[in-house]
Amino acid sequence: MEPLRALELYSGIGGMHQALRESCIPAQVVAAVDVNTVANEVYKYNFPHTQLLAKTIEVLMEFPKTESEHPPKYAINAEKKTEEKKTGPKICFDSSTQCSGKEAILFKLETAGEIDRKHQQDSDLSVRMLKDFLEDDIDKHSFFLPPKSLLRYALLLDIVKPTSRRSMCFTKGYGRYIEGTGSVLQTTEDVQIENIYKSLTSLSQEEKIMRLSMLQLRFFTPKEIANLLGFPPEFGMWDTRGPQLSFINGLRTH
Numbered sequence: 001m002e003p004l005r006a007l008e009l010y011s012g013i014g015g016m017h018q019a020l021r022e023s024c025i026p027a028q029v030v031a032a033v034d035v036n037t038v039a040n041e042v043y044k045y046n047f048p049h050t051q052l053l054a055k056t057i058e059v060l061m062e063f064p065k066t067e068s069e070h071p072p073k074y075a076i077n078a079e080k081k082t083e084e085k086k087t088g089p090k091i092c093f094d095s096s097t098q099c100s101g102k103e104a105i106l107f108k109l110e111t112a113g114e115i116d117r118k119h120q121q122d123s124d125l126s127v128r129m130l131k132d133f134l135e136d137d138i139d140k141h142s143f144f145l146p147p148k149s150l151l152r153y154a155l156l157l158d159i160v161k162p163t164s165r166r167s168m169c170f171t172k173g174y175g176r177y178i179e180g181t182g183s184v185l186q187t188t189e190d191v192q193i194e195n196i197y198k199s200l201t202s203l204s205q206e207e208k209i210m211r212l213s214m215l216q217l218r219f220f221t222p223k224e225i226a227n228l229l230g231f232p233p234e235f236g237m238w239d240t241r242g243p244q245l246s247f248i249n250g251l252r253t254h
Contacts, residue, residue, distance in 0.1 A: 001026065002026075004025065004026065005028055006030065008032040011039070011043055012036065012039045013043055015229070018046070031050065031053060033055060034053075034054070040054055108156075118166065121165060121166040122165045123165075129164065130163070135224055140187060143220075145219070150213070150217070152178075154212055156178070156179050157184055157217065159186050159217065161189050162187075168183045169182065170182035185220060188214060196212065
């Protein structure tokens, strides 16, 4: 059987290429295409013999056409997304009869159902704990959330612990933006998050910062995110300039 010839579009740091390599399927990635310069640095470091095109996918128009008696058919699976109005849960902060028909908010902006779902995920013993993917020798203080972010986004943060077995999906905005870009890690496991949040409403801004700082919330490092995404330990994240690349988020480590 002849090796497969693959064209890697939106190649990023080479996730598909790495998966193909580990699958042991006879294949050759003939070219990769991506416009992200940071991701391309990482790709070139790990796959130096693959042609990398720093262009948009319109570059496909430049490839020579081949004539065939039975041209291949391609199916494009594109989901049409419509803008939906976000109404959110009906908020109620107690369990009185006035809350009938509404979903009670226990603390933060999470309902009882959402908290129960997270507890169920953390109870799934078939999933490894996050602590298995964390780095040991880092300066965690350089990854702590700044006080301004703690104040502004405290109610929106998805907080996990090293013993958790779940996290949110990490996006390329992680580290630069807070809302919806990925989970943050609570490094003081003996502090009860419920007690921290239930006492916030009556505090001044300075007192809120002091209270939230007790959780010692930090971002995941680029290497930790790579571990969670299944990249092997030997996968390189260095460019020719020296410092470790923050290829997944906006953080730079030294």
